[in-house]
Amino acid sequence: MAKPTFFDYPNFRETKIPKIRLAHWKPVTTYTKYRWVVQALVVISFVLVPALRWLKLDFTNDQYWIMGREVSMMLALQAVVILWLGTYFVNFFENYFVGRLLCGWICPWGLINRLGLIINHILRRHKRRALILATANLIFAITATLVVMNWVIDLGALLNPQHAYFGLVWGAFALLVLIGFVILHKMGFKFCEGMCPFGLYLTVVTQKNSLRITFDSSRACVDCGLCTQVCPMELSPREMDFKDSMNGGFGQCILCGDCIDVCQIRMDLEGLPAPLRWNTEQEIIPLLPLENPSR
Ligand code: SF4
Numbered sequence: 312m313a314k315p316t317f318f319d320y321p322n323f324r325e326t327k328i329p330k331i332r333l334a335h336w337k338p339v340t341t342y343t344k345y346r347w348v349v350q351a352l353v354v355i356s357f358v359l360v361p362a363l364r365w366l367k368l369d370f371t372n373d374q375y376w377i378m379g380r381e382v383s384m385m386l387a388l389q390a391v392v393i394l395w396l397g398t399y400f401v402n403f404f405e406n407y408f409v410g411r412l413l414c415g416w417i418c419p420w421g422l423i424n425r426l427g428l429i430i431n432h433i434l435r436r437h438k439r440r441a442l443i444l445a446t447a448n449l450i451f452a453i454t455a456t457l458v459v460m461n462w463v464i465d466l467g468a469l470l471n472p473q474h475a476y477f478g479l480v481w482g483a484f485a486l487l488v489l490i491g492f493v494i495l496h497k498m499g500f501k502f503c504e505g506m507c508p509f510g511l512y513l514t515v516v517t518q519k520n521s522l523r524i525t526f527d528s529s530r531a532c533v534d535c536g537l538c539t540q541v542c543p544m545e546l547s548p549r550e551m552d553f554k555d556s557m558n559g560g561f562g563q564c565i566l567c568g569d570c571i572d573v574c575q576i577r578m579d580l581e582g583l584p585a586p587l588r589w590n591t592e593q594e595i596i597p598l599l600p601l602e603n604p605s606r
């Protein structure tokens with residue numbers, strides 16, 4: 312069973328505020344609207360780059376492409392190394408300013424986890440929720456495996472028993488689907504919290520002066536607890552500034568913005584500005600639109 316979502320918490324059931332029920336997946340702020348768009352574009356590019364052979368290594372047929380032109384294996388491998396190093400350096404500097412934004416915005420695995428939460432929400436009263444969720448996670452694991460394998464093999468080898476690598480590619484496919492399914496279904500965002508090596512690296516290197524969630528104690532908080540319940544990383548957004556960055560603090564926050572959304576909906580009901588906000592008022596990074604002081 313996947314971990315309970317905030318829809319399963321008693322406090323949440325008691326809210327009886329339909330708008331809040333949607334907050335986990337329906338974007339409220341400009342920030343979360345952009346997040347969905349960026350995540351969709353990342354997934355599309357993951358599919359298109361090898362499909363259009365902008366960069367594809369087909370080890371099963373010993374063919375390699377860069378920008379649609381067939382090249383040698385060495386050249387293609389060099390392109391992969393350059394791309395990897397370039398991504399690393401861009402991420403190194405990006406991380407300084409915006410922490411684990413990559414986990415919340417770019418990582419396709421986080422998007423799949425989020426889709427699982429949405430299905431869990433839509434089916435929250437369905438008798439067969441567990442079975443349907445397991446089926447959905449299996450479909451997600453198969454799809455993700457095919458997308459990843461398409462970067463390094465000819466997927467046609469899976470359908471051609473005469474192919475020299477037929478057994479090998481099926482073995483790799485089955486293993487990856489199994490690992491993906493177990494991680495998705497048994498761990499969900501817990502994998503992002505404590506096991507993803509890249510996420511752990513980002514947690515360690517995230518700086519205090521990066522973009523982060525802050526709790527503005529000068530504003531009223533109705534203590535509804537929804538911000539904690541909605542957090543996929545099981546953090547307490549109100550307390551992050553007071554905790555160790557790697558242990559419940561800002562270093563673990565993936566900047567998904569769900570807590571900001573739910574807080575804003577909740578405080579709109581009171582006609583008061585939301586106490587959870589971005590730290591942009593310190594003008595650390597002019598990335599987000601300025602908050603409307605009247606909110
Ligand atoms: S603290 Fe807020 S922004 Fe950070 S992971 Fe949790 S819900 Fe997302």
Ligand code: SF4
Pocket residue numbers: 531532533534535536537538539549573574575577578585586587
């Ligand atoms: S910070 Fe916002 S969401 Fe969290 S308990 Fe207070 S009012 Fe509720």
